[in-house]
Amino acid sequence: MKICKNCKVKVISNNKGCPLCKTVLTPSDEKVIEDIYPIIKTNFKKYNMLTRIFLFLSILGAIVTIIINYATYNGLLWSVISIAFILYFWSIISHAIKHNINIAYKFLVQTICISLLTIIIDYIMGYTGWAVNYVVPELIITANIAVLILIIVNRMNWYNYVLYQMAIVILGFIPLILFFLGIIHEPWSTTISVVVSLMILCGTMIFSDKNVKNELKRRLHF
Amino acid sequence: MNNKFNNETRWYKLDNTANIFPVISNKRLSSVFRISVTLKQEIVQNILEEALEETLTCFENFRVKLKRGLFWYYFETNKKPFLVEQEQDYPCTFIDPIINNQFLFKVTYFKRRINLEVFHAITDGGGAINFLKSLTFNYIKLANKNELSDEALNTPSVEVFSDVEDSYIKNHKKVHAKSLGIKKAYRIIDKKIPLSIISTIHGYINTTDLLKLCRKKNVTITQYLSSIMIWCIYKEYLNGQPNKYPINISIPVDLRRFFGSTTSTNFFSIFSVGFIPKNDDYTFDEILEITSNQFKEQLTKENLSKKISLNVSFEKNIFIRFIPLFIKNIILKIIYDKSAKSSTSVLSNLGKIDVPSEFEKYIDNFSLLLDITESEPVKCGVCSYGSKLVCSFTSKFETPYLERAFFRFLQSEGIDVIIESNGVYNENM
Numbered sequence: 001m002k003i004c005k006n007c008k009v010k011v012i013s014n015n016k017g018c019p020l021c022k023t024v025l026t027p028s029d030e031k032v033i034e035d036i037y038p039i040i041k042t043n044f045k046k047y048n049m050l051t052r053i054f055l056f057l058s059i060l061g062a063i064v065t066i067i068i069n070y071a072t073y074n075g076l077l078w079s080v081i082s083i084a085f086i087l088y089f090w091s092i093i094s095h096a097i098k099h100n101i102n103i104a105y106k107f108l109v110q111t112i113c114i115s116l117l118t119i120i121i122d123y124i125m126g127y128t129g130w131a132v133n134y135v136v137p138e139l140i141i142t143a144n145i146a147v148l149i150l151i152i153v154n155r156m157n158w159y160n161y162v163l164y165q166m167a168i169v170i171l172g173f174i175p176l177i178l179f180f181l182g183i184i185h186e187p188w189s190t191t192i193s194v195v196v197s198l199m200i201l202c203g204t205m206i207f208s209d210k211n212v213k214n215e216l217k218r219r220l221h222f
Numbered sequence: 223m224n225n226k227f228n229n230e231t232r233w234y235k236l237d238n239t240a241n242i243f244p245v246i247s248n249k250r251l252s253s254v255f256r257i258s259v260t261l262k263q264e265i266v267q268n269i270l271e272e273a274l275e276e277t278l279t280c281f282e283n284f285r286v287k288l289k290r291g292l293f294w295y296y297f298e299t300n301k302k303p304f305l306v307e308q309e310q311d312y313p314c315t316f317i318d319p320i321i322n323n324q325f326l327f328k329v330t331y332f333k334r335r336i337n338l339e340v341f342h343a344i345t346d347g348g349g350a351i352n353f354l355k356s357l358t359f360n361y362i363k364l365a366n367k368n369e370l371s372d373e374a375l376n377t378p379s380v381e382v383f384s385d386v387e388d389s390y391i392k393n394h395k396k397v398h399a400k401s402l403g404i405k406k407a408y409r410i411i412d413k414k415i416p417l418s419i420i421s422t423i424h425g426y427i428n429t430t431d432l433l434k435l436c437r438k439k440n441v442t443i444t445q446y447l448s449s450i451m452i453w454c455i456y457k458e459y460l461n462g463q464p465n466k467y468p469i470n471i472s473i474p475v476d477l478r479r480f481f482g483s484t485t486s487t488n489f490f491s492i493f494s495v496g497f498i499p500k501n502d503d504y505t506f507d508e509i510l511e512i513t514s515n516q517f518k519e520q521l522t523k524e525n526l527s528k529k530i531s532l533n534v535s536f537e538k539n540i541f542i543r544f545i546p547l548f549i550k551n552i553i554l555k556i557i558y559d560k561s562a563k564s565s566t567s568v569l570s571n572l573g574k575i576d577v578p579s580e581f582e583k584y585i586d587n588f589s590l591l592l593d594i595t596e597s598e599p600v601k602c603g604v605c606s607y608g609s610k611l612v613c614s615f616t617s618k619f620e621t622p623y624l625e626r627a628f629f630r631f632l633q634s635e636g637i638d639v640i641i642e643s644n645g646v647y648n649e650n651m
Contacts, residue, residue, distance in 0.1 A: 001640070007626065008633045009425075010640040019423055019643035020626040036260075037422070037644035038309050038332050100320055163292075211231070218233050222293040222543045 002027050058086045084120045104147050104164035111143040137175045137189035143168045144196050159215035172197025233298045237487045238390035243343040245551045246558050252316040253342040256591040259358050265331040271306045273360035282384035287324035312420040314593035346490040347572050348476040356380045362584045374580035382484045389483040394534035404564045407470040413620040421646035423625045425613040425639045429606050441514045444571045449510040454627035470496035472565040493520045562597040572605040589614050
């Protein structure tokens with residue numbers, strides 16, 4: 001035990017100074033003191049070089065394309081497309097390749113991202129409707145089937161995927177709404193998308209076990 | 223076959239206050255508090271692991287992982303094994319669920335001390351102390367099998383088996399949601415320590431001496447200590463000058479004793495005491511009187527009941543219930559950021575911790591450490607066991623002005639203080 005002359009308090013410490021005021025301590029007995037806290041190796045946040053390089057290149061790339069596009073403008077805003085690709089690239093490295101994210105969730109996010117990407121390309125290239133008419137419904141069909149395969153392969157884990165499966169099923173009905181709004185003209189891709197979604201919804205209701213239903217109940221409690 | 227009930231994935235909703243913590247917490251603001259117990263013997267890891275396993279069977283709300291629903295978060299049974307580690311971090315650091323097997327609490331040990339670090343969403347100080355007590359008793363029983371009497375070995379280590387009732391909802395009365403009326407408080411601004419470093423200073427005080435002094439002044443320990451804190455902030459940081467913002471100290475209260483609840487989830491409320499320094503000639507006794515009167519006014523069952531009801535009314539509101547979680551989170555974050563500005567600092571008193579007499583001789587002391595935030599960079603946790611009362615300051619400041627003034631004040635009032643620290647301030651020398 002030591003004493004601080006300034007604070008008048010007793011101090012248990014192996015250090016020479018008072019932790020309150022840094023005054024040199026006067027020892028009152030010579031007992032050896034054990035530290036009450038471990039020495040901590042400060043774990044500085046890992047300097048993530050790769051992410052920083054990608055971030056720098058992304059910003060650089062975006063600025064360069066905007067400048068070139070502006071300098072050589074001929075009525076086509078193609079720089080928007082390349083920026084959309086850069087953003088899509090970030091959706092992959094921040095989500096799709098992370099290992100602790102639910103696979104069905106990745107399918108859902110990728111479906112939405114690629115859909116947006118193709119719609120942007122279509123819009124910039126002079127809108128002809130190929131994205132919403134063909135690509136988007138087919139992407140949703142693919143996602144639906146991909147999750148279905150995932151569930152068949154890994155049936156015990158169905159309950160883990162079911163929330164995202166239902167979200168993709170709901171996406172499957174969006175082409176129908178767009179069809180009635182007159183945005184989609186192609187009836188076939190819309191029909192297949194809706195039918196696949198309906199079949200999967202129906203199959204889930206019939207084949208799912210208690211685990212799946214409980215999971216839905218948990219996730220949707222309000 | 224095992225019991226069917228145990229095999230099924232169980233889940234339950236977060237209690238009323240717990241909802242805020244997953245939203246606001248990150249590496250900078252951990253919402254983790256630590257309660258430690260120091261024994262008189264060195265801790266052995268595998269005995270601690272065994273004791274913990276036994277304890278976890280009685281505390282369902284600790285054996286959980288946090289999941290996202292579409293509208294609310296919820297807890298689900300966590301079947302993964304729990305890991306006990308030697309202490310290797312600063313106190314109250316963020317508990318990353320991914321590296322912690324998705325558990326929302328941590329048990330670490332260092333020499334004679336066991337630390338329980340808890341993410342506030344699963345429980346409050348009252349719930350955590352029950353868990354730590356149970357863990358300690360189990361540990362002592364396992365480590366001293368031969369020495370303890372049969373009676374001691376058969377003493378149950380819990381009082382209530384996992385009660386996960388949401389006592390807020392149980393005790394609320396219907397009211398209409400209205401604005402909370404948040405006012406800005408004085409904020410201590412000073413140079414901070416870099417990065418994740420947290421300074422810790424414990425002050426050990428003799429409980430009987432302090433009680434005697436408080437009796438003489440006719441106040442409680444919490445009233446007295448919070449008044450000292452306000453006084454020290456007024457003197458040290460405001461230099462005894464007037465200020466347009468009040469110095470407010472937030473005081474958490476355990477609601478269990480007010481409402482007769484035994485829940486092991488959160489059941490606390492926060493009220494604040496303080497004053498606006500209008501002149502420059504306040505004396506300590508004036509502040510003590512202002513503060514203790516505020517305690518008496520605010521710490522009534524009706525007042526607390528009103529607070530609970532108001533909070534529950536938000537959760538029960540049909541419009542709020544159907545807002546998707548991510549939008550709810552944005553709203554909650556904005557409300558939190560605003561309300562955090564209404565407090566200068568926090569003083570949390572866990573009170574007197576009682577243990578059965580058989581175990582008393584194995585335990586040296588208990589202490590409480592609070593996490594610090596951007597708006598409240600220094601906080602004080604108080605807890606007493608036997609004749610030892612421990613005031614533990616956690617701080618982000620480079621110079622411990624508040625701690626120094628606080629302990630010097632106590633010493634000048636004739637109360638002996640023994641200081642121990644984690645050495646952060648000494649490192650700068």
